[in-house]
Amino acid sequence: MAQKRIAKEYSELQKKPLEGMKISLPSEADMHQWQILIDGPKGSPYEGGVFTLHLSLPTEYPFKPPTLSFKTKIYHPNVTNDDKGSMCLGMLRADEWKPSSKIDAVLSFAKALLLEPQADDAVEGGIAREYKENKKEFVKNAKAWTKQYAKR
Amino acid sequence: MDSDDEFMSGLSDDGFEQAHDSDDGSMADDEEFDEDAGFSQDKDLKPGKKAYEVDFKVFSPKDIQSHQDKQIDEVSAILGQPSEATAILLRHLRWNKERLIETYMERPESVLETAGLGPESVQTPTTKVIKGFTCEICCEDTPGLETYALKCGHRYCVDCYRQYLAQKIKDEGEAARIQCPTSGCNRIVDSKSLDMLVAAELKSRYQVLLTRTYVDDKDNLKWCPAPNCEYAIECGVKKRELNRIVPTVACACEHRFCFGCTLHDHQPAPCSLVKQWLKKCEDDSETANWISANTKECPKCSSTIEKNGGCNHMTCRKCKHEFCWMCMGLWSEHGTSWYNCNRFEERSGLDGRDAQAKSRQSLERYLHYYNRYANHEQSAKLDKDLASKTNVKMKSLASTSGMSWIEVEFLKTASQTLQTCRQTLKWTYAFAYYLQRNNLTEIFEDNQKDFEMAVESLSEMFEKPTQELAALKVDMMDKTSYCNKRRVILLDDTAQNLKTGEWKFNVDITMGP
Numbered sequence: 001m002a003q004k005r006i007a008k009e010y011s012e013l014q015k016k017p018l019e020g021m022k023i024s025l026p027s028e029a030d031m032h033q034w035q036i037l038i039d040g041p042k043g044s045p046y047e048g049g050v051f052t053l054h055l056s057l058p059t060e061y062p063f064k065p066p067t068l069s070f071k072t073k074i075y076h077p078n079v080t081n082d083d084k085g086s087m088c089l090g091m092l093r094a095d096e097w098k099p100s101s102k103i104d105a106v107l108s109f110a111k112a113l114l115l116e117p118q119a120d121d122a123v124e125g126g127i128a129r130e131y132k133e134n135k136k137e138f139v140k141n142a143k144a145w146t147k148q149y150a151k152r
Numbered sequence: 153m154d155s156d157d158e159f160m161s162g163l164s165d166d167g168f169e170q171a172h173d174s175d176d177g178s179m180a181d182d183e184e185f186d187e188d189a190g191f192s193q194d195k196d197l198k199p200g201k202k203a204y205e206v207d208f209k210v211f212s213p214k215d216i217q218s219h220q221d222k223q224i225d226e227v228s229a230i231l232g233q234p235s236e237a238t239a240i241l242l243r244h245l246r247w248n249k250e251r252l253i254e255t256y257m258e259r260p261e262s263v264l265e266t267a268g269l270g271p272e273s274v275q276t277p278t279t280k281v282i283k284g285f286t287c288e289i290c291c292e293d294t295p296g297l298e299t300y301a302l303k304c305g306h307r308y309c310v311d312c313y314r315q316y317l318a319q320k321i322k323d324e325g326e327a328a329r330i331q332c333p334t335s336g337c338n339r340i341v342d343s344k345s346l347d348m349l350v351a352a353e354l355k356s357r358y359q360v361l362l363t364r365t366y367v368d369d370k371d372n373l374k375w376c377p378a379p380n381c382e383y384a385i386e387c388g389v390k391k392r393e394l395n396r397i398v399p400t401v402a403c404a405c406e407h408r409f410c411f412g413c414t415l416h417d418h419q420p421a422p423c424s425l426v427k428q429w430l431k432k433c434e435d436d437s438e439t440a441n442w443i444s445a446n447t448k449e450c451p452k453c454s455s456t457i458e459k460n461g462g463c464n465h466m467t468c469r470k471c472k473h474e475f476c477w478m479c480m481g482l483w484s485e486h487g488t489s490w491y492n493c494n495r496f497e498e499r500s501g502l503d504g505r506d507a508q509a510k511s512r513q514s515l516e517r518y519l520h521y522y523n524r525y526a527n528h529e530q531s532a533k534l535d536k537d538l539a540s541k542t543n544v545k546m547k548s549l550a551s552t553s554g555m556s557w558i559e560v561e562f563l564k565t566a567s568q569t570l571q572t573c574r575q576t577l578k579w580t581y582a583f584a585y586y587l588q589r590n591n592l593t594e595i596f597e598d599n600q601k602d603f604e605m606a607v608e609s610l611s612e613m614f615e616k617p618t619q620e621l622a623a624l625k626v627d628m629m630d631k632t633s634y635c636n637k638r639r640v641i642l643l644d645d646t647a648q649n650l651k652t653g654e655w656k657f658n659v660d661i662t663m664g665p
Binding site: 002004094100105 | 288289290291292306308312315316319324331332333334335336337
């Protein structure tokens with residue numbers, strides 16, 4: 001059941017790719033693991049960088065939400081600053097996910113988050129505080145990390 | 153107005169069958185349940201009602217169901233909404249009838265909208281086969297696919313709907329708040345739709361979960377915490393009253409627990425004291441207390457040292473520093489006068505001694521109460537083991553003495569009394585630990601002493617070999633009723649003073665919000 005839907009979503013995204021994103025399957029045999037390359041959006045401190053994300057679709061998909069994680073280190077209030085780079089908010093949370101939600105919405109959501117972090121729903125409290133209280137410093141740090149880790 | 157109270161009274165007068173009741177029964181006086189005098193003087197003076205007793209009712213799962221249905225019917229008639237929608241509205245407003253009616257009368261559309269009952273675009277929902285349909289969830293487009301949509305009109309194939317509902321109910325334990333699978337649509341899946349779609353096994357699970365939210369949502373209802381017990385208790389005691397009353401209730405399954413914190417019966421100690429006491433007993437702070445009372449630190453390297461011999465001449469194992477245990481000064485300065493330590497009265501030495509004495513005193517005080525508390529807990533366990541043997545004893549006594557089964561019932565009564573009394577005694581020690589000393593404390597301790605003596609002598613009788621029990625029957629029955637009497641006296645006295653705020657505690661007993 002899930003196969004058909006995943007295949008459809010994948011081919012649709014290949015036909016009509018989202019702006020600034022490249023999607024591929026690390027292993028052709030496994031439709032449940034996607035790799036996404038996302039360009040740092042213009043006007044954000046991530047501009048000029050390219051970030052690798054991993055999208056994992058559970059076997060219960062679309063009844064359970066996919067998990068999205070940053071493989072490239074990123075300075076962001078909503079992404080854990082560890083080797084997992086995981087995110088857990090909004091539609092990605094089990095109780096907010098609906099089976100009719102689509103992956104393109106998930107990816108657009110991630111991109112929107114790069115443009116505008118949600119500091120009130122943060123996983124990295126320190127970065128969130130800096131974002132709210134000292135935006136200048138935050139932008140400086142985020143830019144520095146982008147330069148260091150997300151080089152093209 | 154506190155709508156809780158209002159609602160409470162609404163509950164008690166619809167009078168459906170009650171499974172069980174507290175000693176003196178009726179909830180009738182709850183109609184005059186006053187906001188600030190939950191337990192008014194008049195109520196205390198009611199004959200037969202002791203100060204430590206509270207009114208409560210026990211509800212079986214069936215009672216809860218019919219109670220729910222009754223509320224739904226009632227509100228459904230007032231709002232002119234079908235009962236399905238009414239149920240959703242009531243759950244949405246956590247069963248606050250008055251608030252629902254009030255807000256519905258003011259602005260029905262917005263209430264319906266937020267409860268997930270937005271404008272309807274389709275009539276009576278049924279499953280349908282629609283030509284050229286593709287399910288948005290599984291992308292299936294086989295002709296003849298059964299589909300279903302809630303009143304919002306968002307249509308999916310029945311298989312997807314089923315899987316969606318199964319996951320919500322089984323995996324997530326969700327019932328009252330399952331929404332339409334469409335992102336952004338907050339339409340609630342009503343139980344009629346659910347009935348149509350899912351298997352019988354899931355339906356019953358769904359009903360259980362719905363009933364659970366009914367009890368969980370209401371402050372005056374609580375589940376009996378005993379394992380596998382399905383009953384709920386209704387009691388009107390509010391959280392803010394818990395520093396004045398200890399609301400012990402008894403379920404139909406015989407489990408006695410506190411309605412305030414759902415822990416095992418802990419009369420006479422109020423919930424907040426129980427919480428503090430348990431935390432204290434659990435904490436390692438007492439270990440630290442022991443260390444500070446029994447050890448000193450090497451003045452040079454700060455290693456912790458326990459004195460294990462009589463001599464005051466200490467040599468630190470670690471750094472080889474030599475010092476006097478008495479004054480903590482350098483041993484070399486003592487010369488030969490160590491036995492008459494002339495630095496003993498020095499200021500620094502005095503302070504050190506004071507601090508140590510204080511710590512030792514507080515430790516001893518704690519241990520005094522703790523040991524007695526723990527002893528009753530332990531004894532209750534032993535008594536319980538004995539109780540499991542009571543049946544055997546009863547049988548053997550019935551056969552050896554020629555007494556009938558009814559005649560040996562006194563053993564069971566004695567065993568139950570022992571359990572209850574030990575439980576109470578145990579908590580009298582935690583209670584006493586937090587009491588400031590005054591005249592009331594003296595009376596309390598006298599009561600405690602009488603009560604404890606009675607219990608211990610009953611416990612002793614209970615342990616006698618079976619062949620002696622027949623001769624002890626009358627004594628034992630007397631002792632049992634005496635124990636009960638002493639327990640009532642103690643609990644009544646403590647509860648009375650708790651209500652009137654006479655007790656002076658050495659900690660704050662007001663519960664947090």
